[in-house]
Amino acid sequence: MKTQVAIIGAGPSGLLLGQLLSRAGVANVVLEQRSADYVLGRIRAGVLEQVTVDLLDEAGVGARMHAEGLPHDGVELCFDGQRHRIDLLGLTGKRVMVYGQTEVTRDLMAARAEAALPTVYEAENVSVHGFDGDRPVVRYTKDGAAHELQCEFIAGCDGFHGVCRASVPAEAIALHEKVYPFGWLGVLADVPPVNHELIYVNHERGFALCSQRSRTRSRYYVQCSLDDNAEDWSDAAFWNELKRRLPEATAAGLVTGPSIEKSIAPLRSFVAEPLRFGRLFLAGDAGHIVPPTGAKGLNLAATDVAYLWQGLADHYRGNGTALAHYSARALARIWKAERFSWSMTTLMHRFPDGGSFARKMQQAELAYLVSSPAAMTALAENYVGLPMD
Numbered sequence: 001m002k003t004q005v006a007i008i009g010a011g012p013s014g015l016l017l018g019q020l021l022s023r024a025g026v027a028n029v030v031l032e033q034r035s036a037d038y039v040l041g042r043i044r045a046g047v048l049e050q051v052t053v054d055l056l057d058e059a060g061v062g063a064r065m066h067a068e069g070l071p072h073d074g075v076e077l078c079f080d081g082q083r084h085r086i087d088l089l090g091l092t093g094k095r096v097m098v099y100g101q102t103e104v105t106r107d108l109m110a111a112r113a114e115a116a117l118p119t120v121y122e123a124e125n126v127s128v129h130g131f132d133g134d135r136p137v138v139r140y141t142k143d144g145a146a147h148e149l150q151c152e153f154i155a156g157c158d159g160f161h162g163v164c165r166a167s168v169p170a171e172a173i174a175l176h177e178k179v180y181p182f183g184w185l186g187v188l189a190d191v192p193p194v195n196h197e198l199i200y201v202n203h204e205r206g207f208a209l210c211s212q213r214s215r216t217r218s219r220y221y222v223q224c225s226l227d228d229n230a231e232d233w234s235d236a237a238f239w240n241e242l243k244r245r246l247p248e249a250t251a252a253g254l255v256t257g258p259s260i261e262k263s264i265a266p267l268r269s270f271v272a273e274p275l276r277f278g279r280l281f282l283a284g285d286a287g288h289i290v291p292p293t294g295a296k297g298l299n300l301a302a303t304d305v306a307y308l309w310q311g312l313a314d315h316y317r318g319n320g321t322a323l324a325h326y327s328a329r330a331l332a333r334i335w336k337a338e339r340f341s342w343s344m345t346t347l348m349h350r351f352p353d354g355g356s357f358a359r360k361m362q363q364a365e366l367a368y369l370v371s372s373p374a375a376m377t378a379l380a381e382n383y384v385g386l387p388m389d
């Protein structure tokens with residue numbers, strides 16, 4: 001089998017890239033190790049920057065997002081028992097769109113299926129070869145049969161644990177990482193959100209987040225120990241802990257119910273440099289990870305894809321300069337989002353060995369933040385997403 005671009009991974013990065021390339025007339029094949037249902041079963045954040053909304057529209061998959069998504073004009077920070085609203089729209093002229101990543105992925109999958117674009121789910125033993133030359137090859141097995149995909153470029157959209165970054169020689173890549181000493185215990189429940197906008201909580205007992213998927217489905221998180229197991233947390237224990245971290249009046253309005261999903265996610269900051277190795281490109285989680293505090297994961301994946309799509313489309317139009325600049329352009333934006341996500345995580349969480357001084361610094365920064373229009377604007381412009389270059 002031959003194609004122009006082999007895309008490894010059918011998460012948001014791979015599917016969005018495939019959709020944009022197809023609309024630009026660039027042939028591509030998506031190879032995914034899991035089933036479509038398994039991919040859709042992943043529960044991930046869903047706060048979309050305007051840049052991401054525009055890209056999904058450009059890809060022709062924005063209809064349901066506009067119909068069912070929830071535009072949010074503000075976000076709240078809660079500390080010392082007080083809630084403070086950051087007026088995103090008033091401070092930046094922009095809002096964010098709350099629309100679950102699962103739904104973004106579902107819309108992209110449906111569009112790809114409707115266009116009957118070549119997609120191999122449950123591809124096993126995927127391996128990438130020859131990307132340091134002009135004739136890269138992807139090998140995989142499917143239903144026991146060995147296959148070889150000859151291509152001109154490989155897009156590594158295979159996430160943090162994928163095969164593409166792992167196939168790059170160690171001496172050719174630099175890895176930058178910070179692992180945080182806590183996790184997020186998340187619960188999805190079919191109950192109305194406690195507030196119409198998101199609430200990020202800094203509390204003595206730990207961080208909490210009140211988020212949502214719709215007006216009838218909520219997503220909540222509490223910071224937990226990395227030694228915790230989700231199954232050790234009963235629903236009642238979760239709801240009680242969340243209530244202890246919320247102001248009394250807010251906790252009183254919290255509607256609880258049975259969890260339909262409960263899981264613990266570790267927090268990590270990670271960047272690989274560069275993101276291009278000959279004819280292999282890394283995009284999305286394959287190239288970087290952010291702690292979810294800044295809601296940047298999906299948005300960074302989308303802007304990587306935008307840069308890579310533009311570069312590949314230009315290449316096939318006979319202009320290779322954009323492709324040559326992919327890694328530098330993507331990394332410039334990635335590092336700014338990494339900084340914001342790290343700063344929000346450092347500001348809002350209880351660090352086990354942080355000591356009283358670190359706690360005082362958090363309290364001073366939060367007090368300054370909500371008293372300064374300049375500081376709130378700085379937070380707001382990062383949260384809604386910095387302009388693409």
Ligand code: APR
Binds near residue numbers: 033123163284286
């Ligand atoms: N072969 C084929 N597919 C693979 C392989 C492999 N060797 N390894 C991983 N994959 C697939 C995974 O099964 C997954 O479906 O690649 C896909 C990668 O998807 P994501 O991990 O969702 O990464 P990405 O598409 O970049 O999306 C980033 O997802 O993890 C969140 O917070 C993150 O919101 C961000 C978004």
Ligand code: PHB
Binds near residue numbers: 046209295
């Ligand atoms: C979520 O809804 O899952 C979510 C929202 C905002 C975040 C992280 C997660 O910062």
